[in-house]
Structure formats: C-alpha cells, structure tokens
Amino acid sequence: MSWYQRNKWWMVRVMRLPVDVFVFATLAFFLIRLLPGDPVSVALATINQPKTPELEHNLRIQMGLDGSVWDQLLRFWGNLLHGSLGTSLDTHLPVTREVLDRLPATIEIIMLGLGGAFVVTMVLGFLYIRFANEGLRRFIRLTTGFATSVPVFVVAIFGILVFYVILGWLPAPLGRVASGQSLPLVTGFPLLDEVLTGNFADLGQTLLRYVLPVGAMILTYTPNLLTQFVGGLDRELAQTATRFQVAAGASRQWIYFSVMRRSVSSVVVIFGLFFGSLIGGAVTIESLFGFGGLGQLGIRAVSTADFPTLQGFMIIIVVFCLVMFVAVDLVNMWLDPRRRPGVSSEES
Amino acid sequence: MAIDRMSVCYVTDDGTVPAVSDVSFRLSTSERLAIVGESGSGKSTLALALAGLLPRHVAEISCESARIGGRPVDLRADKSVIPRRREGVSMIFQDAMTSLDPVASISHQFRTVLKAGSGLGRAEARRAALNWTEKVGIHEPERVLRLRPYELSGGMRQRVMIALALCSAPKALIADEPTSALDASVSRKVMDLVLGLTQELGTALIMITHDVDLAREYTDRTLVLYRGEVQDLCATAELMSPERSSYTQALMRCVPRLGDHALDVLPTLTTSSLPVLETVP
Numbered sequence: 001m002s003w004y005q006r007n008k009w010w011m012v013r014v015m016r017l018p019v020d021v022f023v024f025a026t027l028a029f030f031l032i033r034l035l036p037g038d039p040v041s042v043a044l045a046t047i048n049q050p051k052t053p054e055l056e057h058n059l060r061i062q063m064g065l066d067g068s069v070w071d072q073l074l075r076f077w078g079n080l081l082h083g084s085l086g087t088s089l090d091t092h093l094p095v096t097r098e099v100l101d102r103l104p105a106t107i108e109i110i111m112l113g114l115g116g117a118f119v120v121t122m123v124l125g126f127l128y129i130r131f132a133n134e135g136l137r138r139f140i141r142l143t144t145g146f147a148t149s150v151p152v153f154v155v156a157i158f159g160i161l162v163f164y165v166i167l168g169w170l171p172a173p174l175g176r177v178a179s180g181q182s183l184p185l186v187t188g189f190p191l192l193d194e195v196l197t198g199n200f201a202d203l204g205q206t207l208l209r210y211v212l213p214v215g216a217m218i219l220t221y222t223p224n225l226l227t228q229f230v231g232g233l234d235r236e237l238a239q240t241a242t243r244f245q246v247a248a249g250a251s252r253q254w255i256y257f258s259v260m261r262r263s264v265s266s267v268v269v270i271f272g273l274f275f276g277s278l279i280g281g282a283v284t285i286e287s288l289f290g291f292g293g294l295g296q297l298g299i300r301a302v303s304t305a306d307f308p309t310l311q312g313f314m315i316i317i318v319v320f321c322l323v324m325f326v327a328v329d330l331v332n333m334w335l336d337p338r339r340r341p342g343v344s345s346e347e348s
Numbered sequence: 349m350a351i352d353r354m355s356v357c358y359v360t361d362d363g364t365v366p367a368v369s370d371v372s373f374r375l376s377t378s379e380r381l382a383i384v385g386e387s388g389s390g391k392s393t394l395a396l397a398l399a400g401l402l403p404r405h406v407a408e409i410s411c412e413s414a415r416i417g418g419r420p421v422d423l424r425a426d427k428s429v430i431p432r433r434r435e436g437v438s439m440i441f442q443d444a445m446t447s448l449d450p451v452a453s454i455s456h457q458f459r460t461v462l463k464a465g466s467g468l469g470r471a472e473a474r475r476a477a478l479n480w481t482e483k484v485g486i487h488e489p490e491r492v493l494r495l496r497p498y499e500l501s502g503g504m505r506q507r508v509m510i511a512l513a514l515c516s517a518p519k520a521l522i523a524d525e526p527t528s529a530l531d532a533s534v535s536r537k538v539m540d541l542v543l544g545l546t547q548e549l550g551t552a553l554i555m556i557t558h559d560v561d562l563a564r565e566y567t568d569r570t571l572v573l574y575r576g577e578v579q580d581l582c583a584t585a586e587l588m589s590p591e592r593s594s595y596t597q598a599l600m601r602c603v604p605r606l607g608d609h610a611l612d613v614l615p616t617l618t619t620s621s622l623p624v625l626e627t628v629p
Contacts, residue, residue, distance in 0.1 A: 132404070132427045237430065243401050244447040244509065246431055247439035249516045250457070251464035255430055258449050336451045338498055 113217025
C-alpha cells in the first residue's frame with residue numbers, strides 16, 4: 001500500500017475541517033442576524049452622545065451591518081479568509097486578538113480539569129477490571145451514579161466554603177496569583193509562562209489556586225466519563241475475544257490493555273463533547289475563581305451589545321468544537337481502524 | 349488429564365443453579381474426546397470450566413480431584429474479574445471473528461501469546477508467528493501477519509485462531525463447536541488441520557459438538573451429556589451399540605442418514621424436553 005492509501009483516512013478527515021468551519025461560520029452569521037432587535041439601536045442607546053444619523057451610520061459601518069445582508073455576507077467571508085473577525089466596539093481591539101488573548105488560559109483550565117477527569121477515569125477503570133474486590137467494584141459503580149447529577153459550580157462553591165472559608169487551607173478565589181501581582185505573558189498559558197520565565201514562586205501560587213477549580217471539575221466530570229467506561233468494560237469483559245485471549249494464554253498486561261482499548265471509544269466521544277461545550281461554558285468556574293477567560297468575553301460582549309465580538313466569539317467556539325470533533329474522530333479511527341472510511345468490518 | 353466428579357453451578361441472584369454434575373473422565377496424551385449433547389446440556393459450561401474461563405462471581409466449580417499433564421490442579425473458579433488461564437489448556441471457539449481481538453494486528457496477537465507463554469523476544473516471536481501461520485496453511489504469512497482480523501476471510505480467521513491457541517503447545521485443546529460457523533467443505537479442512545496439529549504436538553483434544561457425525565469421524569471416545577449429567581462415556585465407534593443408555597440410543601436415532609428414504613419426518617428427541625435450568629429439581 002502506498003503512503004497515501006495508508007494515511008488517507010486521517011488526511012481526508014482533516015481536510016474536511018475548513019469546509020465545516022466555513023459552513024458553520026456562515027450559519028453563525030445568519031443566526032446572529034436572526035436575533036430580535038437592531039444591534040445598532042441598542043448600541044446607540046448605551047452611548048452618551050446625541051443620536052445623529054451620522055453617528056448611527058458610522059456605527060453601522062463599524063459593526064459591518066451596512067448594505068444588504070448579501071453585501072454583509074460577502075464582506076464577512078472576505079474577512080474570514082483573512083482571519084479577521086472585525087473590531088470590538090467596546091475596546092477597539094481586533095476581535096481575534098481579544099479571543100486569542102483569553103483562549104489559552106481557558107484551554108489550560110479545561111485541560112487540567114477534564115484531562116484530570118480522564119486520567120482518574122482510566123485509573124478507576126483499570127482497578128475495576130484488575131481487582132475482584134467487591135467493595136471496590138461497588139464503589140466504582142456507585143460513583144457512576146453521580147453522572148450529570150451535580151453541577152460543577154455547586155461542587156466549586158462547596159469547595160470554596162470548606163477549604164477557604166472554614167478551614168482556610170487554600171487562598172481566596174481571586175485570580176491566579178495574589179492580588180497586586182500580574183502574570184508573565186509569553187504564550188498565554190499561565191502555568192507554561194510561569195515555567196518559561198522561571199517564575200517558580202508564582203507557579204506555586206497558581207498551582208495552589210488551581211486546586212479547587214480543577215478538583216471541582218475532576219469530581220464533576222469523572223462520573224460522566226466513568227459511566228461510559230464501566231459500561232464498555234462490562235460489555236467487553238463478556239466478549240468471546242476476551243475469553244479467547246485468556247484461553248490462548250496472552251499476557252495479563254495485554255489483556256487489560258486490550259479490554260480497555262476496546263472500551264474507551266465512547267469515553268473519548270464524551271470527552272470531546274465536554275471539551276467543546278466547556279470552551280464557552282468554563283465561564284462559571286472562571287467567574288467563581290476570578291480567572292479571566294473566554295466565557296467572560298462572551299458575557300461582556302452581550303452586556304455591552306458588542307456585536308462583532310459576539311459574532312467572533314461564536315465562530316471561535318464553533319471552530320474549537322469542530323477541531324475537537326476531528327480530534328475525537330481521529331483518536332477513535334486510530335484506536336479502531338474499522339471506523340476509518342472505506343473499511344468494511346463485515347463481509348461474511 | 350484426569351477429572352474426578354466435577355460439578356459446576358452458576359451463581360444467580362436467587363442462589364446457585366447446577367449446570368454440570370459429577371462428570372469424571374480420563375484423557376491420555378493425543379487422545380481425542382467428543383462431548384456431545386443437545387443445546388443446554390451443559391457441554392459448553394463443562395468446557396469453559398475446564399479451560400478456567402468461568403470467574404468466581406459467575407460460577408462455582410467443585411471437583412474431587414483433577415490432574416492435568418500429571419500435575420494436580422485446582423479447578424475451582426478464579427477470583428479475578430478476568431479469569432486466569434488454566435495452565436496447559438487452550439480453547440478455541442465457534443466464531444473466530446468475535447474471538448480474535450478485532451483491532452490488533454495478527455502479528456501482535458501472536459506476540460502477546462508467545463511472549464507470555466514461552467518468553468520469546470520480539471524477533472523470535474515474529475519467527476515463531478511466521479512458522480505457525482504457515483503451519484495452519486496460510487499462504488503469504490508475511491502479509492497476513494500485518495493484517496487485522498476484519499481483513500481476513502472466515503476460514504483464515506479460523507486458522508489464525510487455531511494457530512494462536514496451539515502456539516503455546518498446550519497439553520489439551522478444547523474446541524467448542526469449532527466448525528459450526530463454517531460451510532461443510534471448509535469445516536472438514538479445518539478439522540483435519542486441528543487433528544493433524546494436535547497429533548503432532550501430542551495435545552489431547554476435547555471437542556464439544558452436537559454433530560454426531562463429526563464426533564464419529566474425529567474422536568476416539570465420546571461423552572454424552574444430558575441435563576449436565578453423563579449418560580455415556582464410551583468409544584465413539586460403540587455409540588450405536590444397544591448397550592448404550594436409552595438417551596444415547598434416542599440421540600443416535602435422530603442422526604439422519606443418506607439413503608434413509610423411509611424417513612419422511614426426521615425423528616426428534618421425544619424423551620427430552622430440556623427444562624429451564626432453574627426449574628430442574
């Protein structure tokens with residue numbers, strides 16, 4: 001097989017991404033315009049200036065809302081090709097910059113929280129098939145019962161109450177470093193920047209301040225991922241494939257690995273879904289702990305009727321979700337080649 | 349292999365349910381034993397229990413004494429979630445598609461077995477795997493080793509499964525309906541292959557089947573099972589003898605013969621209506 005044939009499966013999937021982004025960005029364009037009310041008049045109402053027709057006209061141009069919808073769409077597409085999403089009405093900065101400044105910090109907190117939940121899920125899943133201890137297995141099955149039953153902010157508030165207010169073990173939920181200090185800025189990922197600039201005192205502070213939000217996310221999302229995993233494990237344990245591996249004398253490590261690998265695909269899907277939704281949805285955690293993030297940008301854009309920022313925010317979230325779905329597809333196609341396009345699993 | 353008074357009970361929410369009771373048999377090197385019976389007679393349960401594939405939360409196994417390869421073994425069910433293999437006993441199943449790891453390459457599946465069983469290194473394991481794929485009659489072993497089960501035909505998968513089960517040179521091979529999923533011509537070739545390889549390795553063969561003809565052709569002795577109890581244990585050639593138990597005679601009458609023109613309706617087992625396990629007194 002040629003290199004192209006062997007690698008076609010992921011290349012085709014990756015090449016579909018820009019097409020998807022284009023379609024969904026266009027959808028976002030129309031969705032925003034379906035919102036009731038004229039954003040220009042809303043913006044006018046919040047500006048402390050005499051409302052002249054020139055001001056309204058200028059504002060309309062600034063928002064990209066002059067001309068017909070089709071003119072706007074063409075301009076929107078043109079800007080999109082240049083990677084431009086317009087200029088914020090509130091801060092007069094490019095929307096892409098506003099978004100990209102905040103995105104890394106949000107990704108960092110999600111990676112830690114959701115990634116941590118994934119790791120805990122894998123560990124618990126391994127214990128579930130490795131040890132026959134009925135108490136342990138019952139505990140793991142009980143844990144899955146908490147899936148989607150407790151929202152993350154409840155856990156977070158409870159954590160703040162216990163560990164900050166009552167016990168005083170953890171610092172106040174007021175940002176990533178002690179007030180008055182500021183974070184170094186290299187890549188935008190706070191922890192990484194602190195390591196890169198050798199700012200280890202700050203790194204310690206930030207890590208300490210991450211304990212509660214990340215812990216809350218792990219506690220909340222592990223049951224969701226674990227439900228999928230334990231379901232898959234129970235199914236695969238009963239499979240003839242597992243029996244035959246034992247009967248043929250395959251090594252124990254391989255059997256554990258193989259059973260887990262065959263069970264993990266639905267966990268990856270759920271992980272991707274949560275990751276996508278948290279890009280905007282991490283705002284609850286971020287607000288609670290005084291972290292800046294992408295979600296806060298979205299909220300600010302709504303409250304200040306900052307139309308271009310809202311549109312850009314939506315598109316970035318859509319792009320991010322789509323990238324995440326591609327990643328999920330690629331991981332699952334890598335785990336199980338039968339999922340690759342053009343591979344038939346059943347011929348007999 | 350020598351098994352004395354072995355019983356298996358399934359563990360259910362309402363207590364245990366007997367599936368196999370007081371089965372005893374002996375099997376010498378290279379000997380071939382068929383276990384025949386209707387569906388639900390306990391033959392598969394017996395096979396799984398012998399291979400050690402029933403974990404303790406599923407079944408309870410008791411046995412007066414058991415020896416495999418001259419060494420006494422404890423047949424009692426394993427505590428682990430994934431049961432441990434019975435040393436020296438391999439098992440093959442009816443459907444090779446669901447028996448092989450669907451996503452691992454054939455060479456990888458060989459490697460994990462050869463590494464665990466004989467402690468072979470990567471290169472040695474690869475040589476052994478090539479050797480075994482050739483032995484089971486697969487052309488182009490180099491290419492086949494790179495493939496995954498879904499890229500093979502049904503017959504090839506069956507051959508790969510046989511090679512995997514035998515490459516650790518087990519003392520006994522249990523074949524649970526090894527050919528039911530194959531068509532008649534392939535089925536005969538696969539059986540010849542299993543027979544040849546087990547004879548070569550000196551591996552005893554236990555074949556679970558409901559096909560009396562297959563048993564007659566490929567085995568020395570036959571154990572007839574009904575409701576988990578042994579009805580007969582005799583040389584396969586003597587299955588038709590009038591000295592056999594009434595159940596065995598009834599079972600034999602159900603085997604259709606070519607040239608039996610007198611039969612318009614195939615005989616059925618009227619003596620046996622297999623009850624649901626739980627209702628057996």
